[in-house]
Amino acid sequence: MPITITNVPESNMIVIAVLIAVLFLTFRKSKHTEIFPISVTQELKGLGILTVVFAHFAYMLVTNAEFLFPLSIIAGVGVDLFLFMSGYGLSVGMLKRPMPVLDFYKRRLIKIFIPFWIALIFIFAADAIFLQINYPVPYMIQSFLGWFPTAIGFGDVNSPFWYITWMIMFYALYPIVFSTKRPWLSALILAVIATLLGVYNPLDMGDNWLHRLHTLAFPLGIVAAWLLMETKDKENKLVTTLKNFRNNASNSMIHYVIIVVMLAIVVYMSLHTTANHWPKLTALLGKGYFVDQFTSLVIMFAFIVIFSLKKFDNKFLSIYGLYSFEVYLIHWPLIGRYDIFFSYMPAWAAVLAWLVAFILISIVLQKMVTPVSAWIDRLVQK
Incomplete structure (x- = not known):
């Protein structure tokens, strides 16, 4: 059953502060020169699963919709x-x-x-x-x-x-x-x-x-x-242009401006995702859920631009991206029916404890899946 939390503002501030600290402490200078390498896609998966997890904490596990705001409001972007x-x-x-x-x-x-x-x-x-x-x-x-x-x-x-x-x-x-x-x-x-x-x-x-x-x-x-x-035989001029723009040191100031603009779009659109914020667009598209999807996609592309331009990799998001599917598979039954943290800890500590537990349990699940996948691969190759 849903849990009632009383110290919502305090919990939100502590969780956000800890996450910001973890993100800053796990940044490392990027070594890749590609536009959309695996490291970037993995970080975006990590971001995606975190938005989903935070939303399920806020809108399913507890009775206080303000819990974990604003971390909880863009689960659709994560999907x-x-x-x-x-x-x-x-x-x-x-x-x-x-x-x-x-x-x-x-x-x-x-x-x-x-x-x-x-x-x-x-x-x-x-x-x-x-x-x-x-x-x-x-x-x-x-x-x-x-x-x-x-x-x-x-x-x-x-x-x-x-x-x-x-x-x-x-x-x-x-x-x-x-x-x-x-x-x-x-x-x-x-x-x-x-x-x-x-x-x-x-x-x-x-x-x-x-x-x-x-x-x-x-x-x-x-x-x-x-x-x-990209192919060996033919140059992709779009990719070449994007690579040159990203990797040219003289464009650093432009990069920062674009990233700031994209962050502004993320913040503004995240606070205005539903159709009632966009009456003219709703009238144009005809259905409110088309508008909801449009705003979600705008935020998604803003994140993609930010992550493609940034010159730093983030270990925390990479780890969550690596185990994103496993976290998705197990997180809700764990917090919804087997919660062991909210009963004994402050809400903010329970959230942080679960974020650690999700990764540890996902590592175990992935280790169980690996030999089964290898065995099935051998079967299908015969």
């Missing part, structure tokens, strides 16, 4: 970051080394299911053993198949798993529609399909409002991979 990175990463791989549909499913789609299944087994077992919660067999079967039409905080086995259903939809359609010659067309097709599913909800998903807020980020990731694609 879009994950979808964007998925579309981008898959497309970079497919453009370099195209893969038949069945091979894609065996090598890429199964990568999602393995840690997901292991986490789900532990959650079902723990709920039955420690809480005497026994889920209906049909519900367990549909869960293992990745079907989560609802996101009931204290009712579903893991309410954030609505995202699993949406992500699997993209992964299932991706190799069928993807074209190495026209990636932009593939992105357009996926955007149209996702938007139609989100708007009309033909599968009657109970919490479809979540899905329709995130129809474009994955296709936009495909477009980004297409625009930034």
Whole structure:
């Protein structure tokens, strides 16, 4: 059940102060000269999962919506970051080394299911053993198949798993529609399909409002991979221009100005994400959730620009990015049903303790997943 917290302003200030200190202490000068290397995408994943975790603390675990403000208000941006990175990463791989549909499913789609299944087994077992919660067999079967039409905080086995259903939809359609010659067309097709599913909800998903807020980020990731694609035979003038601009020391002042402008956009848009702040845009787009998605994407791209231009890497965000999927899989059942910190600690200390615990538990989960993934890889290669 939700927890009531009384010292919200004090807790918020302490958590924010500690996070700022950790971020500053874990900055290191960048060694890469690329525009969008793995280190940057990993940090953005770390940022994404933290926005989701903070929102679940604030709007699901506790009764005080002001808790962790403003860290808690852009979870939608975090979801879009994950979808964007998925579309981008898959497309970079497919453009370099195209893969038949069945091979894609065996090598890429199964990568999602393995840690997901292991986490789900532990959650079902723990709920039955420690809480005497026994889920209906049909519900367990549909869960293992990745079907989560609802996101009931204290009712579903893991309410954030609505995202699993949406992500699997993209992964299932991706190799069928993807074209190495026209990636932009593939992105357009996926955007149209996702938007139609989100708007009309033909599968009657109970919490479809979540899905329709995130129809474009994955296709936009495909477009980004297409625009930034480099080959040995042909120079990508856009990439060359961006690299020269980023790495030219004489442009440092311009870099800072752009970063400050992007930060201003992040702050302003984060405080004005809903459709009621943009009546003219709502009238133009026709639906409030289109406006909500638009504002989320604007913030997402502002973050991408900031992270691409900065000349420092951040270890803390990198660690959270490395274990982002594992943290996503386990964080809500842990804090929602197995909280061991809020009962004995001040709220700010409980949040910080959980942030450490998420990584430690995710390391264990990843170590369990690695040999299983290696074994399955050997099977599919035969």
